[in-house]
Amino acid sequence: MSERIYNLSAGPAVLPEEVIRKTQEAIWNLNGSGIGVMEHSHRDKPFMAVIEKAEALCRELAGIPADHHVMFVQGGASTQFFMVPMNLLGPDATADYLMTGAWSQKAVAEAKRFGKVHVVASSEDENFSYIPSPDTFKWSAKPVYAHFTSNNTIFGTQWSTDPVPPDGVPLICDASSDIFSRPIDVEKYGLIYAGAQKNLGPSGVTLVIMRKDLVERASSSLPTMLQYRTHAKEKSLYNTPPTFAIYVLAEVLDWIKQNGGLAAMEERNRAKAGVIYDYLDRSSLFRATARAGSRSNMNITFRARTPELDDKFIAESKKRGFSGLKGHRSVGGMRASVYNAFPRAGCEALATFMAEFEKANG
Amino acid sequence: MSERIYNLSAGPAVLPEEVIRKTQEAIWNLNGSGIGVMEHSHRDKPFMAVIEKAEALCRELAGIPADHHVMFVQGGASTQFFMVPMNLLGPDATADYLMTGAWSQKAVAEAKRFGKVHVVASSEDENFSYIPSPDTFKWSAKPVYAHFTSNNTIFGTQWSTDPVPPDGVPLICDASSDIFSRPIDVEKYGLIYAGAQKNLGPSGVTLVIMRKDLVERASSSLPTMLQYRTHAKEKSLYNTPPTFAIYVLAEVLDWIKQNGGLAAMEERNRAKAGVIYDYLDRSSLFRATARAGSRSNMNITFRARTPELDDKFIAESKKRGFSGLKGHRSVGGMRASVYNAFPRAGCEALATFMAEFEKANG
Numbered sequence: 013m014s015e016r017i018y019n020l021s022a023g024p025a026v027l028p029e030e031v032i033r034k035t036q037e038a039i040w041n042l043n044g045s046g047i048g049v050m051e052h053s054h055r056d057k058p059f060m061a062v063i064e065k066a067e068a069l070c071r072e073l074a075g076i077p078a079d080h081h082v083m084f085v086q087g088g089a090s091t092q093f094f095m096v097p098m099n100l101l102g103p104d105a106t107a108d109y110l111m112t113g114a115w116s117q118k119a120v121a122e123a124k125r126f127g128k129v130h131v132v133a134s135s136e137d138e139n140f141s142y143i144p145s146p147d148t149f150k151w152s153a154k155p156v157y158a159h160f161t162s163n164n165t166i167f168g169t170q171w172s173t174d175p176v177p178p179d180g181v182p183l184i185c186d187a188s189s190d191i192f193s194r195p196i197d198v199e200k201y202g203l204i205y206a207g208a209q210k211n212l213g214p215s216g217v218t219l220v221i222m223r224k225d226l227v228e229r230a231s232s233s234l235p236t237m238l239q240y241r242t243h244a245k246e247k248s249l250y251n252t253p254p255t256f257a258i259y260v261l262a263e264v265l266d267w268i269k270q271n272g273g274l275a276a277m278e279e280r281n282r283a284k285a286g287v288i289y290d291y292l293d294r295s296s297l298f299r300a301t302a303r304a305g306s307r308s309n310m311n312i313t314f315r316a317r318t319p320e321l322d323d324k325f326i327a328e329s330k331k332r333g334f335s336g337l338k339g340h341r342s343v344g345g346m347r348a349s350v351y352n353a354f355p356r357a358g359c360e361a362l363a364t365f366m367a368e369f370e371k372a373n374g
Numbered sequence: 375m376s377e378r379i380y381n382l383s384a385g386p387a388v389l390p391e392e393v394i395r396k397t398q399e400a401i402w403n404l405n406g407s408g409i410g411v412m413e414h415s416h417r418d419k420p421f422m423a424v425i426e427k428a429e430a431l432c433r434e435l436a437g438i439p440a441d442h443h444v445m446f447v448q449g450g451a452s453t454q455f456f457m458v459p460m461n462l463l464g465p466d467a468t469a470d471y472l473m474t475g476a477w478s479q480k481a482v483a484e485a486k487r488f489g490k491v492h493v494v495a496s497s498e499d500e501n502f503s504y505i506p507s508p509d510t511f512k513w514s515a516k517p518v519y520a521h522f523t524s525n526n527t528i529f530g531t532q533w534s535t536d537p538v539p540p541d542g543v544p545l546i547c548d549a550s551s552d553i554f555s556r557p558i559d560v561e562k563y564g565l566i567y568a569g570a571q572k573n574l575g576p577s578g579v580t581l582v583i584m585r586k587d588l589v590e591r592a593s594s595s596l597p598t599m600l601q602y603r604t605h606a607k608e609k610s611l612y613n614t615p616p617t618f619a620i621y622v623l624a625e626v627l628d629w630i631k632q633n634g635g636l637a638a639m640e641e642r643n644r645a646k647a648g649v650i651y652d653y654l655d656r657s658s659l660f661r662a663t664a665r666a667g668s669r670s671n672m673n674i675t676f677r678a679r680t681p682e683l684d685d686k687f688i689a690e691s692k693k694r695g696f697s698g699l700k701g702h703r704s705v706g707g708m709r710a711s712v713y714n715a716f717p718r719a720g721c722e723a724l725a726t727f728m729a730e731f732e733k734a735n736g
Contacts, residue, residue: 015403015408016402016408016409017408017409019408019409019413021409021413021414021418022415023415023614024412024413024416024614024617025413026409026413027410027412027413031401032401032402032410032412035401036398036401036402039394039397039398039401040378040395040398040701041377041378043584045697046377046378046379046381046695046697047378047379047381047383047388047697048378048394050386050389050394050575050576050577050622051381051383051386051387051388051389052383052386053383053384053386053387053698054386054577056383056697056698070710073660086448086449086450086453086578086616087448087449087599087613088448088613088614090598090599090612091599091614092614093597093599094597094598094600095601097595104667121423121598122597122598125595125596125597142473165712176567207614209614209617213412214616214617214618214619215412215614215615215616215617216448216578216579216615216617216618216619217417217578218396218618233487234487235453235455235456235460235484235487236484237449237452237453237455237456237485238456248624250452251450251451251452252385252386252450252569252571252577253578254448254576254577254578254616255386255571255576255577255578256576256577256618256619257576257578257616257618260412277381323463333408335407335409335418336407336415336418364407
């Protein structure tokens with residue numbers, strides 16, 4: 013097998029090598045069934061064991077209470093952006109959104125198709141480089157839910173403490189880019205959704221954790237596939253689910269469990285990101301673009317002194333075996349995405365390379 | 375590697391072993407990129423080459439003309455059931471549906487949420503065991519489109535000649551269970567959709583082939599992800615597509631090409647199904663349930679003399695290394711799904727086993 017390089021892609025992103033090795037076997041023959049995991053009917057026992065394992069591990073790792081459903085659906089967060097208001101927001105009702113980046117903006121744009129949107133707080137004034145402080149929040153009078161994006165992949169910011177909506181208002185979180193990277197108190201949420209392709213598996217499956225009473229709020233005149241109740245009632249098997257993606261997700265969850273669970277992930281992720289942030293804070297060539305206190309442990313955004321040096325750094329990084337370091341065009345510079353499966357050794361190697369680059373170009 | 379068995383599942387279904395072997399390498403390291411195919415950003419060159427290959431092979435194999443888009447979306451045929459009328463059918467307009475099974479019925483149920491539905495013909499009177507004859511068709515006065523299901527997975531029937539709608543009415547086909555199993559004259563269609571999990575790859579990706587003028591008919595007030603124009607304009611990259619599923623689909627298309635293309639598939643599939651149908655027509659214990667002339671070359675539905683013998687046959691088939699032969703509950707008996715990737719040797723082995731069973735139980 014040829015050598016693998018350090019993959020700092022923002023998503024789809026690096027997966028645990030143990031999971032890939034196991035998947036290589038499973039696509040030929042799943043657990044001795046004589047049939048590969050892509051080829052099993054979603055109704056037969058070997059696949060039923062896979063999807064049950066995926067749900068059980070979600071529940072175990074995140075401590076998901078019995079009054080929340082766990083669903084595996086398709087379409088990514090972009091589909092959740094409209095499914096949430098389609099199911100929960102009526103034309104005369106208001107939903108409150110916390111605006112912390114491009115994905116929050118897209119969620120707001122879709123919500124406006126279904127009802128009124130109130131922006132509680134926004135960090136757009138400084139190109140989303142920070143998480144707004146709770147003392148600036150202005151909630152609407154009677155929101156049907158409050159929505160936020162827990163980690164902002166593009167801008168490299170992350171909520172260190174969840175926003176607290178007014179009493180009785182369900183909190184809804186797009187956790188696509190930091191799901192299961194740290195403990196999560198599911199009891200506090202009405203709905204959590206996450207595309208799998210950063211911390212959970214390949215693209216093509218979305219994890220939805222939803223309080224049971226909210227599932228029932230939607231109109232039954234919506235298309236069957238767009239009602240959360242369909243997927244809740246049928247245990248994600250109303251139609252053929254993305255079976256392979258669910259298999260890999262289950263194996264990634266197993267890997268998280270074998271590696272100590274969510275608390276261990278948080279500690280590991282903080283230390284990994286710390287290696288880079290510590291170097292950035294000491295550097296006179298590079299600087300982090302997200303404000304201290306708002307920094308993400310998943311996506312580390314930074315810049316060199318000039319755009320020319322950014323370009324040179326990115327070009328040289330590729331030769332040194334680092335892939336995916338170019339930042340999003342709306343921020344510029346660099347972005348190192350260091351999700352759960354990215355190894356600490358990769359963070360150390362990157363910091364070492366940055367120091368060498370600084371020495372040569374300082 | 376352990377031994378694989380004959381997989382007659384209706385879907386997800388058997389894939390070419392060459393494709394699985396190649397996929398085992400690709401998930402570790404895609405074409406020497408140092409990154410596995412599940413882990414590549416959908417915006418980077420190695421994956422762009424994958425999705426471009428998938429589209430190019432679709433166009434080449436099926437002769438798709440330039441005035442049709444090729445899109446790779448999520449959600450399966452169940453999502454297309456509502457996206458088609460959501461995009462094309464207004465509340466005062468009528469769409470014509472040909473009713474040939476459970477999937478046609480589901481498509482109709484979703485269409486009724488958006489406008490009027492007229493049933494052109496139905497074979498429900500005989501439990502969908504045949505394809506209605508064109509001389510029984512009753513089209514509505516001015517349908518905005520005509521929809522049919524080219525192969526009926528559950529009932530084992532297949533259109534041998536496509537229905538011909540009135541002049542100027544776009545023909546829409548759910549081809550999920552026989553796509554690319556035979557040549558297809560795309561020019562005749564307004565829209566063809568197919569979940570991948572029978573003839574094209576793993577579940578989690580849906581192929582949509584759509585005439586360009588139809589793409590523009592939808593209201594732009596629909597959720598962004600539910601407008602075909604979004605996926606057409608962004609070349610299936612508006613959001614993160616199911617990258618792995620698209621990779622496997624491209625490799626399956628390559629396998630079809632290496633094996634002679636769609637005409638060769640049709641010849642091969644007819645011969646494969648013929649092995650089973652010929653035996654069924656000679657048997658005094660078993661009989662095919664679909665009417666001659668309506669029989670599917672993908673899903674062969676049959677029964678033994680009694681339900682008890684059906685059960686006995688299914689139980690014994692498992693011991694002999696045949697998986698997935700139990701028929702759908704709405705038909706009973708047995709179903710052998712012999713999609714493109716199912717080998718002729720498997721059809722011969724099944725016919726041999728049936729003959730042995732008949733000898734022992736006749």
